[in-house]
Amino acid sequence: MTRRAPLAPHLSGSAFRVRDREFHGASRGRLVASDVQRPFTAVRSLGLHLDDVVDRCRAYEPLLRPGEAFSHATAAALFQLPLPEDPAAVHVLAPPGSARARGRGVTGHAASVAPPVVLREGLPIVAPAHAWCQLANELSVYDLVALGDAIVTGRRRGEVRAAALATIDALRDAAAQWGSRRGARVLADALPRIRVGAESRKESHLRLTIVDAGLPEPIPNPPVRLASGRVVHPDLAYPGRRIALEYLGDIHRTDRRRWQEDLRRRRDLAAAGWRVVEVTADDLEANRALFLAGVRALLARPGDA
The missing domain is CATH 3.40.960.10 (VSR Endonuclease)
Known part of the structure; x- marks a missing residue:
């Protein structure tokens, strides 16, 4: 049995492009071994939990281009918001004028207007209120309300609530900025039904x-x-x-x-x-x-x- 060459310790728990030889220091042959994960085309990772949305996004991070951010259902999952089902693909939003992300396991979107982006777990993510708008065309009114409820309700520990991800006013402002794009009618139906708690x-x-x-x-x-x-x-x-x-x-x-x-x-x-x-x-x-x-x-x- 052929003994595998050891991989550099700094690769554990990370993702990297195959072409970044100076970072990983491994041969192409070594990168197709069974102990190396292949989460996306041209990307390898070691020790990530690819069923977990955070690690799945970390695995995609080497492919992010300037100005791109995780969006739609992936953003909601990263904020631990309730969805009818976990997103199978990673959703990535490209800035205005840029081509959509493409490839196995990714759903690319193109922004007509750049939404605000925040960092969470070190990952760039479309801000919660704007991710809520992005999902208006994909969710029922009931699920869009449930998503909004979770955004404006901080997690409770005993009698103490953490700060909410956004306020109802922030959702209202985001919906106004969304304008007449697809999902606008669902947003208008859902917005007055959102409650804190x-x-x-x-x-x-x-x-x-x-x-x-x-x-x-x-x-x-x-x-x-x-x-x-x-x-x-x-x-x-x-x-x-x-x-x-x-x-x-x-x-x-x-x-x-x-x-x-x-x-x-x-x-x-x-x-x-x-x-x-x-x-x-x-x-x-x-x-x-x-x-x-x-x-x-x-x-x-x-x-x-």
């Missing part, structure tokens, strides 16, 4: 489903102080009526700690006199009419003013 894509879908059925709009994740002094946050609530709606997603089957925390919250709310409605994916799909009839009946019952 939603913490998952399905929570946003649930809120929109309730409102579109003609029911009062519930508040996403309001703080509820219990008699013990503990503060809990039901997914959606009608605080004046002490009604909470709790979405049961797949994470409750895979994350035992999260499941136990959510179960305790529901029990504490019920003990405090709240009526707790547990909601599943079927309630938003196959059993939607029955679920909405139940919420309507619950709201019609006498309760706390």
